[in-house]
Amino acid sequence: MRELWEVVNGQVEYIDDIRLPGETYLFVLRSPYPHAVVKAIAPPKRGLLFLTSKELTAYMPARDVEGVRHVARMPVLAVDRVKFVGQPVAAVLVEDKYEGEDVLDEAYVDYEPLPSISTIEQALRGDVIVHEGAPDNISVEDVVKGGDLDAFNKAEVVVESEVRQSRVVPNPLEPKGCVAYFDGEVLHMYVSTQAPFRVRQDVAEALGLPPERISVKAPRNVGGGFGNKVPAYPEYVIAAYASMRLRRPVKWIETRREHLNNPTHGRDLYSKVQIYARRDGKIIGIRGSIIVNIGAYNFTINTRAARFIASLLMAPYEIEAVDLRAVGVYTNLPPTGPYRGGGRPEAALIQEFAVERLAEELGLDPFEVRVKNAAGDGFKTPTGWQLGPYGGRALLARAAEVYRDVTKRYPNAGVGVAFFAEHVRVVPGESCRIRIEGCKVRVGLGGIGPHGQAHRTAFQVLASRLLGISQEDVVVELADTEASPWGVGSFGSRSLSAGAGALYDAVQKLMAKTRELGLQWPRDICRAEGLEVVGEYKGQDAFGGGVHIAVVELDPDTLRPEVKYYYAVDNVGNILLEDEVRAQIEGGIAQGVSQVFFEEAKYDSEGNPAFMTIADTGFPTAEDLRIDPHIDYVVIPSPNPGGFLGVGETGTTGGLAAAYIAVYKAMRKLGLSPRHKTPAV
């Protein structure tokens, strides 16, 4: 694959490789306090520009706020108060980047510290009020319910389970960054992003600019995203503003130290659910609550987290009723956002642990309980998701033998099974522009922002197939608001499903146009010079699914976990690049397992970080994380054009739940009481 060869040969361009003549550097002064009044700010003596909220009063947009009880948008630069450690307070622009930190040191801020909180329990007790408009610290409280609620009365057993999922630092290996410059007409931004259109919209709203005057483009390479690189961040807004003030390019590259305490963190939720069932293991429904610690502000889509998780809960089971409370609370921690899987792994963990506990309580085989309750294709969940041909029963059938085999082979280990329906976010679609230039076809999918998924190759392969031309004659342009009229982004396992839909539409239009012009395709490609068409796709969300089986042994003395065996079978939809599918699933599993074994961004009860380095957050090394999963798949074409699904998150969805349950059971086997939290060891 050419894309991979480019990387090993060093032909790459990450955000910090972009160097514009005359560029200046942005450095940000951050709050050392979790909660404080900002009494006075004294500027440094040097620097090209010094900014506080006095000059730049702007707020980061919060999405999905309909029906939300309280909305507290995060100021770009603190207005009167700071509410988490790391929050931007002031900004300085410097000529020489090596002097940035020294110049920052010259600025002085007078703070008056206030009491602060960090946990969901503290928030609900109301120990401290984070925002005056939300005296109960609740931002969002919703009831997610559906089906026949009377059905709960038929239950013969009710089994409760609770889980606490740790706050994690997304830690893409390349931190965030941007370069902004204003040419007098248009504000140009290079951003290490998964979603250029989203960044454009965010910056436009924050600064009150029309989006048409902003152009956002990702560099050729983005060094990982994991949900962290979807929205715009305060620093992007500051860089944009400063570049307009200075009329010079402004660059901001996040340091790892900044990344550790910057929005957005992932996960951080508590769930307590009751599963209602009959004695024979037939599940009737689920009740309970899901509470997400969204941190100090409504940022990006963190108001959606609890509701989305609740809506996905029990998706692959044919149950009758769902009645869940979905809550998002404020604390003095950095705002959270989607982190690899964005709700899917959280839901799978809650759901699968509940099913496991039910089987345990009833003395039934946990795999059989899953088989008994598995929804068939076409099931519509009580919360309204249409599963379509997600393949649940086929997946269980495929995994059954492996399960029987490993339970025999590893009698001392914990065997964790995760069965899930994997949501693929297609809505609201993508657009694609095709243009003939120099006898080649340029395919623009501006919304797709790859960050390690070989999308350039995938779309090149698909386009060449659809157009009946060689791959060399296809040039793919991604992650650029100029490459197609509109777009959404690469997250929610959506790029190929949504992108292919748009590409199919554009190809059809191109074919129609060439016919109209009396050209014969592809023979007359050079005569079609300059021809341009725009396609789009606005299809429905789709579901894949998976069964993951983790076999974990704990060292009886040190409790060090060892993955003895790992099996994953996922419905991956039609396949374009098989190696890439495997790689995505393998890496995804590692990230899920890693949270169970190691990862937590620990804070004290007042919201001071207890971690100083990337290592302190539990980021595993090659010696810590040894897992060689056996990856299997079934191919059931999705209803979307091309029949594709997405595989960026399915590994994590299965990995988190399977490893968690495996550790739980291994603990039980050792006669120890499980922790009911991640990390689980």
Place this chain on the structure above:
Amino acid sequence: MEIRLKVNGRSYVFDVPPRMLLAHLLRDRLGIRSVRIGCDTGHCGACTVLLNGEPVKSCNVFAFMADGGEVVTLEGLNDRLAAALKRAFVEEHALQCGYCTSGMIVSLYGLLKDGRQTSEGEIRRAIRGNLCRCTGYTSIVRAAVRAQRYVSS
């Protein structure tokens, strides 16, 4: 201060401030992109280069400390072992976002350059200072094993 440095086979004389890190010298003065910054605490290994033949984290070394030395980055690795590693990385799909890749390859080059057969444990030890968020490491270990096969065959 003035330092002399050989980088990827070419000799340079630089005037550097005492605080300048080798990583910054390589990136900012020579435009070497394979040297990447992923942290500020010497943990991630994205900046790994060979200094006098041994893998080091170039963000952990002041430029003046390398005075008189020889630096090789991914761009300067052109022998049979390097070719084997690169090919094996592609074939085993041992990279996704690619940010860790050059550091990984340099560290593994340092491990395998003597031609000794190494175990999986040794491979994992050699890259424990190179973090990867995307792959879960196993494909990287497989690539190292495969590269050894290529050079020994």
